[in-house]
Amino acid sequence: MKSTIRLSVVVPLFNECENVSHLIGxxxxxxxxxxxxxxxxxxxxxxxCTCELIESEVRVDARIRLIRLARNYGQTAAMQAAFDRAxxxxxxxxxxxxxxxxxxxxxLLARLDEGFDLVVGYRVHxxxxxxxxxxxxxVANRLIGxxxxxxxxxxxxxLKAYRRELLDRVHLYSDMHRFIPALAVSTAGARVSEIPVRxxxxxxxxxxxxxxxxxxxxxxxxxxxxxxxxxxxxxxxFGLGALxxxxxxxxxxxxxxxxxxxxxxAPSSYGYVYPSIALVWLSLAFFLLxxxxxxxxxxxxxxxxxEMSLPVVREWT
Amino acid sequence: MIINRGRTGExxxxxxxxxxxxxxxxxxxxxxxxxxxxxxxxxDPLAELxxxxxxxxxxxxLNYEFVFVVEPRNRQRVVPLRKLAERGQAIRVFxxxxxxxxxxxxxxxxxxxxxxTLIVLPAYRRVDASALPELYVKIFEGADLVxxxxxxxxxxxxxxxxxxxxxxxxxxxxSGRVRDVGSGVxxxxxxxxxxxxxxxxxxRFLPVLAIREGYQVEEIDAPQHASDAKTRVxxxxxxxxxxxxxxxxxxxxxxxxxxxxFFGMIGGTLxxxxxxxxxxxxxxxxxxxxxxxxxxxxxxxxxxxxxxxxIALGLIGEIIVHFxxxxxxxxxxxxxxxxxDSLTVVSDPxxxxxxxxxxxxIGGPGGRTAEG
Numbered sequence: 001m002k003s004t005i006r007l008s009v010v011v012p013l014f015n016e017c018e019n020v021s022h023l024i025g026x027x028x029x030x031x032x033x034x035x036x037x038x039x040x041x042x043x044x045x046x047x048x049c050t051c052e053l054i055e056s057e058v059r060v061d062a063r064i065r066l067i068r069l070a071r072n073y074g075q076t077a078a079m080q081a082a083f084d085r086a087x088x089x090x091x092x093x094x095x096x097x098x099x100x101x102x103x104x105x106x107x108l109l110a111r112l113d114e115g116f117d118l119v120v121g122y123r124v125h126x127x128x129x130x131x132x133x134x135x136x137x138x139v140a141n142r143l144i145g146x147x148x149x150x151x152x153x154x155x156x157x158x159l160k161a162y163r164r165e166l167l168d169r170v171h172l173y174s175d176m177h178r179f180i181p182a183l184a185v186s187t188a189g190a191r192v193s194e195i196p197v198r199x200x201x202x203x204x205x206x207x208x209x210x211x212x213x214x215x216x217x218x219x220x221x222x223x224x225x226x227x228x229x230x231x232x233x234x235x236x237x238f239g240l241g242a243l244x245x246x247x248x249x250x251x252x253x254x255x256x257x258x259x260x261x262x263x264x265x266a267p268s269s270y271g272y273v274y275p276s277i278a279l280v281w282l283s284l285a286f287f288l289l290x291x292x293x294x295x296x297x298x299x300x301x302x303x304x305x306x307e308m309s310l311p312v313v314r315e316w317t
Numbered sequence: 318m319i320i321n322r323g324r325t326g327e328x329x330x331x332x333x334x335x336x337x338x339x340x341x342x343x344x345x346x347x348x349x350x351x352x353x354x355x356x357x358x359x360x361d362p363l364a365e366l367x368x369x370x371x372x373x374x375x376x377x378x379l380n381y382e383f384v385f386v387v388e389p390r391n392r393q394r395v396v397p398l399r400k401l402a403e404r405g406q407a408i409r410v411f412x413x414x415x416x417x418x419x420x421x422x423x424x425x426x427x428x429x430x431x432x433x434t435l436i437v438l439p440a441y442r443r444v445d446a447s448a449l450p451e452l453y454v455k456i457f458e459g460a461d462l463v464x465x466x467x468x469x470x471x472x473x474x475x476x477x478x479x480x481x482x483x484x485x486x487x488x489x490x491x492s493g494r495v496r497d498v499g500s501g502v503x504x505x506x507x508x509x510x511x512x513x514x515x516x517x518x519x520x521r522f523l524p525v526l527a528i529r530e531g532y533q534v535e536e537i538d539a540p541q542h543a544s545d546a547k548t549r550v551x552x553x554x555x556x557x558x559x560x561x562x563x564x565x566x567x568x569x570x571x572x573x574x575x576x577x578x579f580f581g582m583i584g585g586t587l588x589x590x591x592x593x594x595x596x597x598x599x600x601x602x603x604x605x606x607x608x609x610x611x612x613x614x615x616x617x618x619x620x621x622x623x624x625x626x627x628i629a630l631g632l633i634g635e636i637i638v639h640f641x642x643x644x645x646x647x648x649x650x651x652x653x654x655x656x657x658d659s660l661t662v663v664s665d666p667x668x669x670x671x672x673x674x675x676x677x678x679i680g681g682p683g684g685r686t687a688e689g
Contacts, residue, residue: 038655042593045531058654070531070649077648085653171642174575219581222628223635234636238629245622255609273609277618284622291629295636302640309643 007037008088010106011080011094017048022098024057026066030102039064041096042082045072076177083167092161100159101198108161109194117166117190117312120181121197122154128201140217147225148182152194155181159197165312166190175216179224186228189311234299238292245285252278333386333411333425348382348407350374350453350504351430353437355422355520356387356394360440361544364397367408369436370446377450382407384430386422391413416511420515427510432587435510437523439501441545443467448539451505461532462509464495464524465502472546487525490514490570495524502539518562529570531649574647576634584627592622657659 054066094100111119146150169188184190230237256274374381400409434456455463572579594617
């Protein structure tokens with residue numbers, strides 16, 4: 001059974017009672033009667049009728065599969081659960097609220113077959129509010145591109161297609177589902193392509209996003225920047241920080257000597273401010289160097305060995 | 318900071334010797350319930366404890382075993398248990414090679430117990446023994462973990478105040494479902510204790526950790542034991558440890574997978590504050606006031622560097638999380654309809670051996686029937 005599944009469509013769901021039947025119907029209509037696909041629906045601790053509806057569908061169609069998580073873990077964990085358990089050679093992820101159109105799946109697959117590991121959709125004619133949705137997302141996409149060096153038009157679009165080999169190398173945690181392309185490129189060496197996809201306005205249910213994620217995105221971006229630039233050599237990053245702090249310490253020492261010359265008639269605090277500051281910067285430099293060593297220890301100890309920890313490679317034919 | 322997951326059923330790597338082998342039960346016979354008693358500090362007399370708490374289990378018709386896990390300093394206290402075991406009582410005693418703490422004792426006991434339902438019982442009497450069969454029935458009915466709340470209480474207002482304060486601190490993490498984490502008497506499916514990594518003093522918060530893991534946690538009331546009613550005032554160090562435990566619990570619950578959110582919040586605030594001080598001083602310097610005479614400059618730089626340190630620590634945390642990510646799953650799957658898949662673990666609450674006698678005597682409703 002395992003080998004016959006070619007495509008897994010994975011959808012994380014949280015309280016999508018009104019949408020789930022439409023979703024299943026739409027996917028089935030696009031993928032047809034063949035038995036070589038599965039639709040993996042991950043219930044992320046829904047409290048409404050989502051699960052009951054899916055279970056009744058599972059009983060009549062074995063290609064539909066329900067994975068229930070023990071509680072609400074959030075979208076990233078739900079997607080990782082789906083990736084861990086999906087059996088297809090190709091995995092397509094999409095939203096559960098019908099904003100993505102399953103009719104785009106064949107286009108994604110065709111592009112994947114051209115030799116990519118990851119195909120990312122970008123929504124054209126987005127049907128969302130300008131000020132609270134489109135504008136922040138435009139800024140965020142620019143920012144992500146600038147910081148990570150991976151230019152993606154629409155990181156927020158869930159409709160993506162992945163090769164199994166890639167997902168074996170990318171592990172999501174925290175809220176990293178927003179940065180899958182950047183993470184896939186910088187840590188697993190994925191070849192990424194983009195195609196335009198359709199976007200529908202949310203028909204039923206409520207949006208589960210808000211503007212409050214800006215701080216979270218900023219913090220995740222900083223982590224991602226560090227991982228993409230210094231994943232192999234964290235000591236370099238901390239060393240650069242230590243170097244900067246040392247320069248500031250030197251500057252303070254220079255200023256000390258300058259103020260010493262004319263400090264004879266100055267108030268009493270003149271003598272110690274700059275030397276103290278030099279010491280503060282020096283202690284920061286020392287601290288950062290030690291932390292860099294800790295990071296090296298972590299990486300040498302935590303790195304898993306074997307093919308899975310290395311980037312995806314394809315042989316030329 | 319990082320909890321190791323995917324622990325096998327072996328329990329922690331500590332040398333353990335089994336002192337008493339059960340003589341009553343054939344090796345292949347599986348008990349309905351294993352009662353695990355970690356014996357560390359100030360235990361009550363263990364033989365009396367066993368007799369008192371095993372009686373209601375026997376009355377309910379349950380096939381039980383008592384698993385005592387003992388630190389070496391309590392070696393003399395288990396001698397009476399040996400006599401009971403020789404007379405055919407279902408007692409097993411394991412001795413650990415050195416002092417390891419209650420969390421490790423619990424995990425060792427869980428790894429060596431044989432029943433699918435475990436009851437954790439402190440070595441000092443906290444609740445009335447009649448609660449034990451009810452705990453078992455709750456598990457049988459489908460709960461993953463059942464906490465026993467001391468209610469009605471008999472002890473002094475001071476003890477109650479202590480419980481109340483601890484509960485208030487923890488309430489946010491347990492969604493109000495656990496109202497007495499201090500009782501220490503809990504029943505759980507074996508899997509729960511094997512899959513939740515316990516260390517340090519976190520055994521106290523087992524129900525809270527179970528809620529975080531998505532297990533179904535319930536609570537029952539049981540009268541407080543008369544001998545638990547002594548007023549207890551601990552040394553200040555103990556209260557400090559509890560406070561630090563709760564703080565650690567909060568941190569792990571919220572930020573285990575996103576340390577930079579926590580450290581970055583602190584560090585970012587400090588950097589901004591320090592930066593503002595420096596900017597103000599710089600502007601005043603432009604207005605002609607010499608910087609060298611301003612001790613405030615030292616404060617600004619100090620706060621700024623503290624912020625940088627906090628952020629750097631957060632980045633270390635992110636590196637740890639990133640490189641540990643392949644070996645840990647940030648979720649727990651409750652059910653997967655593609656159950657023939659080798660990856661799948663479907664937890665079914667109704668696979669335990671039925672204890673009809675227990676249910677008949679306690680009058681609890683029948684267990685759930687298995688659904689395909």
